Amino acid sequence: MSEARDPLPDMTSAQPKPPMREALVDAAFELFLARGYEQTTIDDIVTLAGVGRRSFFRYFPSKEDVVFPDHERCLADMTEFLAASADTDDPVARVCDAARLVLRMYAEKPAFSVQRYGLTRQVPGLRTYEVSVVWKYERTLAEYLRVRFADRPDGKLRANVLAASVVAAHNHALRDWLRAGGEGDPTEAVDQALSFVRQTWSPDSDGPGGGHAGAESEDVVVVITKRSTPMWRVVREVESSLGEN
Amino acid sequence: MSEARDPLPDMTSAQPKPPMREALVDAAFELFLARGYEQTTIDDIVTLAGVGRRSFFRYFPSKEDVVFPDHERCLADMTEFLAASADTDDPVARVCDAARLVLRMYAEKPAFSVQRYGLTRQVPGLRTYEVSVVWKYERTLAEYLRVRFADRPDGKLRANVLAASVVAAHNHALRDWLRAGGEGDPTEAVDQALSFVRQTWSPDSDGPGGGHAGAESEDVVVVITKRSTPMWRVVREVESSLGEN
DNA sequence: TGGGCTGAGGGTATTCAGTACCCTCAGCCC
C-alpha cells in the first residue's frame, strides 16, 4: 500500500560492503547480548573481531554507532527519496512513503532489530542515541514539507507538526511490532497508523478543524439511515456506497 | 490564555536553592560562551567556580546537564501537573497547558535561554542532549494521554501522535522566539501554535478525516465520510455515534 | 624495474569525562 508515485525504490545503493564493518557489528552484538552494552569495551570488540582498536573508529565514529549501523545509509536514502519527488506528488503521501523506508530497514532484519530494541530499552545512552537518530529523520521530513508548504500560511508550523505526527505514528506501529518479537509483517500496522495521520492532515483539509466534508466533492459519501437500523445493515449500506473500497 | 482548570500553578517548588549549583552554572556558561563548550573542561569550570572537581558531579551527573540546569525540575513539575488533573478536564487542553510550563521556564530567563540556544545550535552533543530532554517531555505527555484515551480504539496511537504534535508545535513557536533573540512575549505565538494542533485534534472530532457523524433528528443518523476512508473506520464512527447518543 | 603515491589497517600515547573510594570537618543529637 504505497501512496505516491515512484514508491519505495530499491535504494540498496549496492555499496562494496566492507566485510570488516560487518565483522565489527557481529562481534559487538555478540558481546553486548552476552554481557551487556556498558560491560563491553571497544577493546573487547576489536579483540573478538581480530582487528586493531584503531580500525573500530575508522568505521564507527562512536561506540553507539555500531548499534545502529545502517541508519546513516537509511537517512541518506530518505533524503534522496524526498529530493526525487515531483511537485505533483502529494507531500503527505510522500513523507509517509519516506517513513516506510525506515520501516523496511527494520523489517529486513527482524532478529537484529528486536535484539537492538532490547538493548535500547535497557541502556539509557542508547535510547538517547536512538532518539537523536529519530530526530534526524523528523528533521528531514520537516525540511521537505517546509519547502512544499512554503506558500501556505503557517506552512512551517504545519510542516513541523506533520513531520512529528508521521514519525510518531510510524514509531508507534514499529515498536508494537518490535515488542511482539518481530513476528509477521509490520507493514499493515504502519499503514494503518500512517493513514490515521494522513486523513487528519490531508492536503485538502487546508486548515485545522477544516476537515469537515464539503458535500459537493465527489470524494464524499453521505449515508442517511434510521437509528434503529441494525449495524450490519448500516455496514452493508456504507459498503455498497463505497463500492470497490 | 490558559485552557484548563487549575492552570499553570506556581510550581516554583521553593527549594533551598544551593548557591553552589548556581555558581557552577554561571562559571560554566561564562567559559562556554568565551571559548566554546568542547574547549572547556570540567576542571576549568570548577577552578573558576573555586570548588572541587568532585562537587561538580555532585550537582550535575554529566557535563551536558549543566547546560540544562532546570529541565529536571520542569519535568517533575509537568508530571505533577498532569497527575493533578481531574477526569473532567479536557485532555488536549491539559497537555497544552503542560507544554506551557516548559515555555514559561524558557521565558523566565530570556537571556539565558537565548545563550543556551546558541550553544545547542553549534554543539552536536548538546543538540542530542536537548532532543533527549524533549523526548522525555513528549513521553510524559503521551503517557498521560494514553491513560485518558484508554477507552478509545487506537487510544495509544492517538496519544502518541497528539503528544508529538503538541511538542512540535510548542517547539516551533519557542524556537522562533529564541531565534528572534528572546525579545517580547512568546506566549501568544505558542498559544497560536497550540491552537493549531488543538483544533485538529479536539476531542469532539473523534475520528481522523473529520468524518462527521451526527444525529440530525432523533431517528435519523447522517454519516458523511470520504470515499477513501477505510471501512473499519466508518464502522467505528457509526458505532460510536449510535452508541452514546 | 625502481620509485613514489595512496589507502587500508595497526599501534601507542594522550586527553578528558565519569566513577569509586576515602578523607576532612562542621553541626548535632545522645
Add this chain to the structure above:
DNA sequence: GGGCTGAGGGTACTGAATACCCTCAGCCCA
C-alpha cells in the same frame, strides 16, 4: 565527651575518543 550525618574535597582509575606515526599492499608511471 563520643558518635553520627552530610556537605565538600582529593586522588586514582577506567574507558571512550583523538592524534600521530608506522607498515604494507597495490598501483601508476617514468
